Amino acid sequence: MSLLCCRINQVLLTVSPRRSQLFKYESVSLSCEEDDSSAGWTLRRNTTKQQMTQCGDGWGKPAGSFCNITNVYPSDSGVYWCESREGSTSSIINITVSGGSVILQSPVLPVMEGHDVTLHCQTKSPPSKLPADFYKDGSLIRTEPTGHMTIHHVTKSDEGLYKCHISSHGESPPSWISVTGKTTTTTTTTYTTTSSASELIPTSSLPPASTSLQLVFILVLHLVVFCPYFISTLLMVSLYRHRPTENHLSVSMVMTSPPQAEQGLDDDYDDVTTEHHF
Secondary structure: OOOOOOOOOOOEEEEEOOOOEEEOOOOEEEEEEEOOEOOOEEEEEEEOOOOOEEOOOOOOEEEOOEEEEOOOOHHHOEEEEEEEOOOOEOOOEEEEEEOOOEEEEOOOOOEEOOOEEEEEEEEOOOOOOOOEEEEEOOEEEEEEOOOEEEEOOOOHHHOEEEEEEEOOOEEOOOEEEOEEOOOOOOOOOEEEEOOOOOOEEEOOOOOOOOOHHHHHHHHHHHHHHHHHHHHHHHHHHHHHHOOOOHHHOOOOOOOOOOOHHHHHHHHHHHHOOOOOOO
């Protein structure tokens, strides 16, 4: 007998470069990834000019599981997500295209609670490592001489709208940073920026965790299959132990005395005297 177990397939929307803000005329590539397959998933977006449009419908060029957008414009700013034929959707990604000279490099995906995150204030033309002011929800946090700020062991209180400012260059658009709850693993991810592509990438990744629903389902399946076998085994053992054997068979031979009537008859025969008359 074989046990079959099903799980719900989930899709992950990825973006390269891995940051939420882009300069005008940059290129970006998005992909709907599901177990090394993108069958059945469509990339869609909402912008100020277009709603619920898919890749290839006036924007982007589909290339297998990817959607490539070259020479992005501020009009490409908006919300992007993957959608299946049945209507299931992935997590959304906010992309902002700036026509200015400063952007804030921040994670495009939510940051796990307890991890570190580094924000970079970048100019369009070098040098990019200039002193920058960092703001959260409109309030100045601090000024960093190297143009990047690290938040250690983020919590829900660090969630908010961030932006940066570099003197003589300008201010970046704001970006929302989301913080999600902790997982059971103790792996720490630090988001850094690669020097070649200026992308925010995690230095370590967390393995996917099995859902508790799957574990409960597997446990129930095992109980349904093995409980009948266990019960039948107990019944067979019990019947075997109580079955009759030759050693338990007893033969009772009882010598009973004759009934009183028969006993009296015998006595009569004993008392009979034979008389002969001549």
